[in-house]
Structures are given as structure tokens and as C-alpha cells.
Amino acid sequence: MIGDSVRLKTAALLALLGLLTMLAGIGQLTFWAPAETVTASVPSDTKAAPLTVIDQKLIALHEGPVKIKIQGEGNFTVATGRPDDVNAWVGKTAHNTLTGVSQDQKSLEVSTADGDATAPSPAGSDLWVNTEDGSGELDYTWNPPAGGDWSLLVASDGTKPAPSTISMTFPNNATTPWAVPLIVLGIILLLVAAALPFIAKFLGNRRKDGDNGTGGNGGSGVDEGTTALPVQPAADDAAARPTERPATQRPGIRRPGKGAEGSALRISAIAAALVTALVGGTAVAAQASPAPADGSNSPSPSASGGKGGQPVMLESQLQRILEQVASTVDAADAAKDAAKLAPRVDKMELQVRTANYKIRTAVSAYEPRMPVRATKLQSSVISTKRDWPRTVYALTQGDGNVVPQVLTLVQLSPRENYKLWGTAPLQPGTNFPSFPVPRDGTTPVAADDKTGLAYSGNEALGILGEMLTTPDSPNRSKLADGQSSPYIAGALAYQADTVKNGTSANFKFAHTPVTNQTVVLRTADGGGLVVGRLDFSFEGTPKAAGDKLVLEDDSAVFAGGKETTTGMSLNFAESVAVYIPPAGSSDPMKLVAATRGLVGASFK
Structure with missing residues (x-):
């Protein structure tokens, strides 16, 4: 029981x-x-500032999508960019940075930095991978556009305070x-x-079965084959033993x-x-x-951030920038209005197109510059040099492009957009060099640095300039095809014809590299592609008193007349791209792309 x-x-x-x-x-x-989620908000007593940064660590605090609710007066923008890009754009402007979440998970931690009271509007900046616009209120779901770190910038127009009512809802990690x-x-x-x-x-x-016998022979307790003899205890032994067992040892009661x-x-x-x-x-x-x-x-x-880190842009950014550049150039070309080029064109390309518009306004038969197209992006070369200036190459083709052309885009500072510095059509029979995939980017090389290269960028352009100037240049073997290159051969033929036809004048030609516009990016094989500008000029002086020099209609537009007895000077800008083999290679350099445009003429 x-x-x-x-x-x-x-x-x-x-x-x-x-x-x-x-x-x-x-x-x-x-x-x-x-x-399932936790929601934290910006404290109501946070000081107003024209810009608000949502730090990369806060965005990546929890895995999964983050929902952000932003409320403010009027219109505002939420921009996504690499942390170093966001910091560079903010610069010295006063701003708040959302850095983390309080211990009770209810408040966002905010750090405040004093500085300039205003900034330009971040809307439309090329730094951003994408932007979201809001008016009064915006429910925004954050998902990273690509690998690496990202930050968000929230601002109105840069002059008004950025929205200060911000809450973030994270997946709960519990x-x-x-x-x-x-x-x-x-x-x-x-x-x-x-x-x-x-x-x-x-x-x-x-247990009971075990208590009824100590062995397996019917409970006899004696092994088979042995005889058990009774042993009587001695009197002294009997007296010495207890008369009864301890309670714990009594039969019927177990431990x-x-x-x-x-x-x-x-x-x-x-x-x-x-x-x-x-x-x-x-x-x-x-x-x-x-x-x-x-x-x-x-x-x-x-x-991400720092030299040699992430590429300076994603391909989606480049495509958007190219579309804006192409649209700007199209509008300016159609109107022959150089002022329309200013937002997206600079340096050589601005000079050449401005000159082209001036000539075409006076000489209707003059050929326009090759249009810039973004409809077919054949290749792109994106630098990992994350400080400024930044350079990107694009090989594009579209309507009006008989051959693909190399576009050089440069961003001088964080708050400036990329501008088109030069265009050069690919040379017939020439392939564009191979580069690392855009998502990995490629490293830039200083124009005077030949580390790992057969020649520095400046040396390569100097050799090209010498070949274009002197038909029997001793360096012609250093450039593939030498004088048979279509562009080189065409330039030398133009100069020879000028001398032949100008029997009453002496001519002097020069092709000089403009070193401050030279950019070199490393190719996939360890070589490099140098893209830059040469100034091509030639001067003509009469052989004898009274001899006349007669200019073409296009040159006369700049010189103010067609004839001179004192001398004249013509100036062209040449946009070129040259492939440089890696150091130790026996291969010659190759002229990949080239073109020129008249930019000036004058009488002496």
C-alpha cells in the first residue's frame, strides 16, 4: 500500500x-x-538643423527591412549614399546624426554638430544611389541597394530645418x-x-523475486556441486553480536x-x-x-569609403547620369546654345561644342559634333578613388553614333555633379580594353606614375603627340600600327596637304598634351587606359611680303576674316584614349579613340 x-x-x-x-x-x-518589432523615435527636444543623417550603424543594427516614418513641414528628400559620400556632402553644415537606439528601445540616440546654417538642396545630386521625396509625411522602407555600408540624408531644401519627427521600426532580435x-x-x-x-x-x-533466492537454482542459495555445512557461532561471538539487526537492515524494510x-x-x-x-x-x-x-x-x-574601397557609383547611378548628360547635350545641340551645356559639360567638350555652335550659326553646312547617347551602354569603367576629383569612363552608342564613343565624366567635388569632359569615337578595328567588372571598380593611376605600366600616362600622350607632329618619329614603334593608324594617318595627311597647298607660306605644327586633364585607370590585365587632351596648333606665315594666307570658312568665323598677309594661327582640341600595356610587356601601346575639333583661329 x-x-x-x-x-x-x-x-x-x-x-x-x-x-x-x-x-x-x-x-x-x-x-x-x-x-515582432520595436519602434524608436527622435526625442522631441532635439535641436533643429538643416540636415539629418541616419548613420550606417543604426541602419544595420537589425537584420531585415527597417521602416522609417518621417514627418515635417513642406517638401523634403531622403537620399541614399555611401557613408563617406554623405559625410562629404554634409561637410561643414550643421546637422543631426541618428546614431543608435536607447537601452529601453524607445528613443533614437542623436548627436548634434554645429556649423553652417544652410546648404544646397541635396535633391538631384549624383552622389545618391536613389532618393525618395516626401511632402508632410513619408513612410519609407529601407532595403540596401547593394552590398556594403549605406547612410541616409534627410533634408528639405537646405535652408529650412530638416524634418525632426522621425521614428524607425526594426525587426525585434529577441x-x-x-x-x-x-x-x-x-x-x-x-x-x-x-x-x-x-x-x-x-x-x-x-526485487521480490531476487529476495526469495540468491541464485538461479530454485532459491537454495547454494551453488550446485557444493555442500553447505552449518556453522554455529561461538558463545563469545554470539554475545558480541547485537541481538537484532539495525532497523535499516530488517527484513521487509528497504533503504x-x-x-x-x-x-x-x-x-x-x-x-x-x-x-x-x-x-x-x-x-x-x-x-x-x-x-x-x-x-x-x-x-x-x-x-566602403577611403581609397581603394567601394566603386564611386553603381551602374544604375551611371546610367541615370548618362541619361541626364545626353539630354543636356541634345538640348544644347538643337538650340546651338552653349549656356545650356553648363550643368553637365565642361573642359574640352564644352570648348569644342561651344566653338561648333558658333561655326554652325555662321556656316550652315558645317558638320555638328557627334551626339552623346546613353541608350546603349557597352562598357563602363568606374574608379575606386573615393576622394575628389572622381573620373568614370563610359563606352556608349546610339542614333548618330557610327561607332561607339568613349565618354569621360569627371566630378570635381562632392556637391558638384559629374560633367562630360571629353568624347572620342572608337578607332575602326579597335577593341575597348577589358576592365574589372563595375561592381568591383578599378584603381586610378597618377598621370606621371608608371608603376606597373610600360609608360606613364603623360609619357604615352607625349609619344602620341610626337608621332602626330613628326612623320619619322623615332618612337613610332612604341605605338601599334604607327603611322598607319587611321587617326594618325589622317592627321599627318591633313598637315601634308596644308603644306602642299600653301605654297606661299611656311607652316609649323605641334600636338601638345594638356597634363592637367589626363586621367589613367588600370585595365584588367594590369595595363592602363589613359584618356586626355592634346592641343593641336599650327602657325602659318607668308614666305614673302605681299603673300596671302586664305582661311576656310570655319576658321574665318574665329579670325574675323578669310585673308591675311601677316600670318595666322589655328587651334584644335584633340580628345584621345591610349591603351598602355603592363610593365614588362613587349606589346606596343594602342590608340583606342581619338577626335579633334576646331576651337579657335586668329591673325597675327
């Missing part, structure tokens, strides 16, 4: 523990489950790792509780821990200790807070 009572109590205890354990596991998945184990453990305890009476009874029967009831008690004690430990641990897990606000548990940021 006593044994049955103990077994039933133990089974009941295990069943209760099993139910409680299951309840703890189910609770973690239901009523004890942490919230987890319930013990929920399923607790449910499983509870089921096991219930099964053990249900089976315990049968197990205990079985063990008890085994605690032996037999079915003892086994049951041990099982229940162990189960109770285990459940207590698990429930205590899971209570802590259920209340676990998201990753700390300092971002120590956030994914490691990839390298």
Missing part, C-alpha cells in the same frame, strides 16, 4: 511538471512571445530558443508520468533509493531540478532584448 501511494504521488508530480514545462514552451510562442525544447520535454515528462506506475511495479516484482519507490523518487527529483533550470533559463531568454544600440552584435560592415 505504501509503495502504491508513493508511485501515484511521483507520477502526479511528474505529470504536473510536464504540464508546467509544456505551458512554459507554449507561452514563449504565444503570450510570452516578444514583440528569440525564444527554448520554446520547442520545453514543449518536447513536457511531453516526455507526461509520458514518463503515465508509465511510472507500471515501471515501478515491474521493478518491485523483480530509501532502492526498489521501485526509491527509483521513482530519484526520477522525480532529477526531473524537478532539470525543469527548474530550464524554466529559469527560458524566462531570461523570453525577456531578451534586441542587439545593443552600439551595434556590437550587428553584421560586420563591409569596407
Whole structure:
């Protein structure tokens, strides 16, 4: 009777523990489950500033999409950019930076930097991968546009305060790792509780069978083949022994821990200790807070920023920039209005197109410059040089482009947009060099640096200029095809014809590199592509007094007349691209692209 009572109590205890354990596991998945998201807001007493930056660490604090709600007066813009780009654009302007989340997960931590009270509007800047515009209120879901680190810039027009009512909703990182184990453990305890009476009874029967005999021969207690002799204790021994066994050794009463009831008690004690430990641990897990606000548990940021880091733009940015450049040039070409070029064209290309418009206004038959197209981007070369100026090449083709042309785009400073510095059509029979894929970018090389190259950029353009000037240049073997190159051959033929036809004049020709417009980017094979400008000029002077020099109609537009007896000078701008092989290579350089345009003429 006593044994049955103990077994039933133990089974009941295990069943209760099993139910409680299951309840703890189910609770973690239901009523004890942490919230799926946490929302933190900018404190209401935050000082107003024209710009607000949402720091990269805050954006990457939690995995998964981040929802941002922004409220402000009037129109505003949210721009996405690399952290170093955002910081460079902000510059010395006063701004607030949202850096993290408070310990209670309710407030966004804000750092304030004093500085200039206004800034240009960030809308339309080439630095941004994309922008979102809002008016009054904007619900914005953040998803990274590509790998690496990103920051957000929030601003109105740069003169008014940026929206200050900002809240961010993050996925909650709290987890319930013990929920399923607790449910499983509870089921096991219930099964053990249900089976315990049968197990205990079985063990008890085994115990009784063992008490009825000490061996396997019918309970004789004597091994077969031996004779048991009674041994009578000596009188002294009998007197020395206790007259009865200790209570714990009395027949019919077992030690605690032996037999079915003892086994049951041990099982229940162990189960109770285990459940207590698990429930205590899971209570802590259920209340676990998201990753700390300092971002120590956030994914490691990839390298971005600094020289040799991420490419200066994504291909989607380049495509957008090219479309804007092409649209600007189209409008200016159609109107023959150089003022329309200013937002997107500079340096040589601005000079050449301005001159072209002037000539075409006076000489209707004069050929326009090759149009700039963005419809077919055949190749792009994006630099990893993250300080300024930044340079990008694009090989494009479209309507009006008989051959693809190399476009050189340069951004002088963070708050300026990329501008077209030069265009040069690909030479017939020439392939554009291979470059690392745009997502990896390529490293720039200083124009006077020949490290890893057969020639520096300046040396390459100097050799080209010499070949264009002197037909029998001793360096002609350093450039593939020498004088048979279409452009080189054409330039030399033009100069020879001028001399032949100008029998009454002496002529002097020069092709001089403009070193401050030379850019070199490394190719995939370790070589480089140098793109730059040569100033091509030639002077003519009469051989004898009274001899006349007669200019063509296009040159006369700049000179103010067609004839002179004192001398004249013509000036052309040449846009060229030359491939430089890597150091140690026996291959010659190759003229990849070239063109020229008349930019001036004058009488002496």
C-alpha cells in the first residue's frame, strides 16, 4: 500500500511538471512571445538643423527591412549614399546624426554638430544611389541597394530645418530558443508520468523475486556441486553480536533509493531540478532584448569609403547620369546654345561644342559634333578613388553614333555633379580594353606614375603627340600600327596637304598634351587606359611680303576674316584614349579613340 501511494504521488508530480514545462514552451510562442518589432523615435527636444543623417550603424543594427516614418513641414528628400559620400556632402553644415537606439528601445540616440546654417538642396545630386521625396509625411522602407555600408540624408531644401519627427521600426532580435525544447520535454515528462506506475511495479516484482533466492537454482542459495555445512557461532561471538539487526537492515524494510519507490523518487527529483533550470533559463531568454544600440552584435560592415574601397557609383547611378548628360547635350545641340551645356559639360567638350555652335550659326553646312547617347551602354569603367576629383569612363552608342564613343565624366567635388569632359569615337578595328567588372571598380593611376605600366600616362600622350607632329618619329614603334593608324594617318595627311597647298607660306605644327586633364585607370590585365587632351596648333606665315594666307570658312568665323598677309594661327582640341600595356610587356601601346575639333583661329 505504501509503495502504491508513493508511485501515484511521483507520477502526479511528474505529470504536473510536464504540464508546467509544456505551458512554459507554449507561452514563449504565444503570450510570452516578444514583440515582432520595436519602434524608436527622435526625442522631441532635439535641436533643429538643416540636415539629418541616419548613420550606417543604426541602419544595420537589425537584420531585415527597417521602416522609417518621417514627418515635417513642406517638401523634403531622403537620399541614399555611401557613408563617406554623405559625410562629404554634409561637410561643414550643421546637422543631426541618428546614431543608435536607447537601452529601453524607445528613443533614437542623436548627436548634434554645429556649423553652417544652410546648404544646397541635396535633391538631384549624383552622389545618391536613389532618393525618395516626401511632402508632410513619408513612410519609407529601407532595403540596401547593394552590398556594403549605406547612410541616409534627410533634408528639405537646405535652408529650412530638416524634418525632426522621425521614428524607425526594426525587426525585434529577441528569440525564444527554448520554446520547442520545453514543449518536447513536457511531453516526455507526461509520458514518463503515465508509465511510472507500471515501471515501478515491474521493478518491485523483480526485487521480490531476487529476495526469495540468491541464485538461479530454485532459491537454495547454494551453488550446485557444493555442500553447505552449518556453522554455529561461538558463545563469545554470539554475545558480541547485537541481538537484532539495525532497523535499516530488517527484513521487509528497504533503504530509501532502492526498489521501485526509491527509483521513482530519484526520477522525480532529477526531473524537478532539470525543469527548474530550464524554466529559469527560458524566462531570461523570453525577456531578451534586441542587439545593443552600439551595434556590437550587428553584421560586420563591409569596407566602403577611403581609397581603394567601394566603386564611386553603381551602374544604375551611371546610367541615370548618362541619361541626364545626353539630354543636356541634345538640348544644347538643337538650340546651338552653349549656356545650356553648363550643368553637365565642361573642359574640352564644352570648348569644342561651344566653338561648333558658333561655326554652325555662321556656316550652315558645317558638320555638328557627334551626339552623346546613353541608350546603349557597352562598357563602363568606374574608379575606386573615393576622394575628389572622381573620373568614370563610359563606352556608349546610339542614333548618330557610327561607332561607339568613349565618354569621360569627371566630378570635381562632392556637391558638384559629374560633367562630360571629353568624347572620342572608337578607332575602326579597335577593341575597348577589358576592365574589372563595375561592381568591383578599378584603381586610378597618377598621370606621371608608371608603376606597373610600360609608360606613364603623360609619357604615352607625349609619344602620341610626337608621332602626330613628326612623320619619322623615332618612337613610332612604341605605338601599334604607327603611322598607319587611321587617326594618325589622317592627321599627318591633313598637315601634308596644308603644306602642299600653301605654297606661299611656311607652316609649323605641334600636338601638345594638356597634363592637367589626363586621367589613367588600370585595365584588367594590369595595363592602363589613359584618356586626355592634346592641343593641336599650327602657325602659318607668308614666305614673302605681299603673300596671302586664305582661311576656310570655319576658321574665318574665329579670325574675323578669310585673308591675311601677316600670318595666322589655328587651334584644335584633340580628345584621345591610349591603351598602355603592363610593365614588362613587349606589346606596343594602342590608340583606342581619338577626335579633334576646331576651337579657335586668329591673325597675327
